[in-house]
Amino acid sequence: MAKIWIGIDTGGTFTDLVLCEPASGKYAYHKLPTTTGDPARAVLDGIAEILNLAQLPRDRVEFLVLGTTLGTNAVLEGKCARTGMITTRGFRDILELARQRRPHYFNLDVLKPAPPAARDCRIEVAGRVAYDGSEITALAEDEVRGAIGVLRDKKVEAIAVCMMHSYANPAHEIRARELVTQLWPQAYLCTSSDVLPEFREFERFATTAANASLMPVMDRYLERFERGVAELGIRIAPRVMQSNGGAVTPAAVRRLPVNTFFSGPAGGVVGGVGLGRQLAIGNLITFDMGGTSTDVCLIRDGEPAKKNMREMGGFPVRTRTIDIHTIGAGGGSIAWVDAGGLLKVGPQSAGAHPGPAAYGRGGVRPTVTDANMVLGRLNPASLLGGRMAMHPDRARAGIEDDRVPKLKVDLTRAAAGVLEIINVNMMGAVRVISVEQGEDPRDFTLVAFGGAGPLHAADIARNMGMRN
Template identity: 35%
Template structure:
């Protein structure tokens, strides 16, 4: 009989739900520890182990499945508290993420200020190279510009790098060579390629997706690796599974290869749970509500399937990949409300 543990790190609380082989559910709650999210998870696991009377190692050894969702990546983007990130791009295209898709969200608002770029212009570095739409190399990669860029990144203490070249989705050789050079010149600094995270047409979305991936990667990698090491050091025998924004699960290594999938992973769990409930009660159309301490999330299960979208935006930045369509407002259980006079 399976023992299953689900853990969700929210903005306010880290919640635990344990389903044992007899069908009993045990719940636990810890205050989220933003500086080290793994800490709250570890403390909650220890508390559950004590509650069951098994001890930590026996408790983890008896687990068959550990699924983890979180809002850390999303909050990193919203709060803009990620690491210093750089973007290497094809020469002449350094302003793709600044010009966006060319449309104003409020077309007739002349006072509307554009959102601040996640990568400032001085860290958007053009690289001499060019590939045509059919993958033909028009201009070979100039490796001297890459090595010069690496020196600039080192001087600026950059902590993560995104690489997005034109038509790398057809011929990724230049991006792959740049990654090899950067790993040689900047050991320990993560490098994210657009041809890996979103190999599809739409230059702005692909560049933005790559930039966001690089922006959230160091933060989630640090705590996910620490958490998985803690589990395996204490007799857990299976891979830690991470919820993804499309409602599925993946291993830590796979998520770190495509960090964009970690955005909104926690909120995606509620529609999946709603799907399970709708199947049990024979109702294919349901509305799901997930209220935490920080936000209030609403989604739908329509005709027996969670509603998916490729138009998901986080802090007005397109994610680009398929995601469960969750709508959130900042009105959770910890929000302060008041009644207007009159």
């Protein structure tokens, strides 16, 4: 009996699904609004709906893979779990001291980003290991027990155990982990020797604390997702995309959720690599424009660029990732006029709720989607296969009422200006991954996808001198 594969991408605005029956070559596609309050609901609804559309039984699903930006959104929106840290005496302020970078030299009112573990939840204990792994001072187990009690009183959900030089000798971290497990088995827990067994304590501590802060968030999401998949009658265990382009079990994600920061965008890049192989094209630039953001990546000779460290929420996250550059430019990006009378677009987005004015869901501020609608580049009857009504009159009203009076131009020129500005912003993203890395974009083929990608790809390619 022919098996079925399903791939899912949960974006900030829409959730997209594709179904494939490899034996017959049958494909099906489906899109529905992301349920931001409960992202698993849109995923589960989408799985049921795409199987119904394809008229295929659920028990034939052999492979189910999910790409999600849940971890990224949790960090950027400040929705991570309250996290504690147990660390070597004298080193609890590593997260604040960082590398002494000062990006704003002359600003006296700089607000530093909040660390993944607040200072009052970072508890020091005695015990020291040298750089070569030899023990200088034994771990003070009574202090570890006391630290666990303090963190319990502070109602943290997750604990990061970060000791000096644990990459050379993790014995102190292992023992501290055992004590936490004995005294507080309900706590989410990770150690830096598991998450990032490398030297450079700032990056190691920051990555481990970020990982711990995501563990409760990801566990709750995956528990809901796995339970829902089973209730749908799908018998196989799902997989989750990682930032490096691979797919792993939910158990692996629960242990190291920090590896999923770029899970969703990585799936598009992997798809671009696969398409390039089929077409014998090795040099590609993927252009993924969704409702909230645009992700671009350079692929040379069939291999996407990779990085070992990214920054999330103002702190380094040292994990292997596909080198994806993201900007706040999408179909839902809001057009606005600054104090000087200049037209701007983004990075604020209308999202899926209320969404662009054209959606008719209460949104009134003009967006890129509204501009495309006004210029006749979108068919009002085609969104979500006709399942979602579009309202051209509301798109026009949004731009006329909000932008035209301030810009003193007609409706068509205002809408065209919105698209010109968003295109310039996205061209800047393409330059970052190509020209600024010593690559000529004219040597690459642009691969456009995402809900809004094909609408803008031709303009981007033309202005960048790309012929394919």
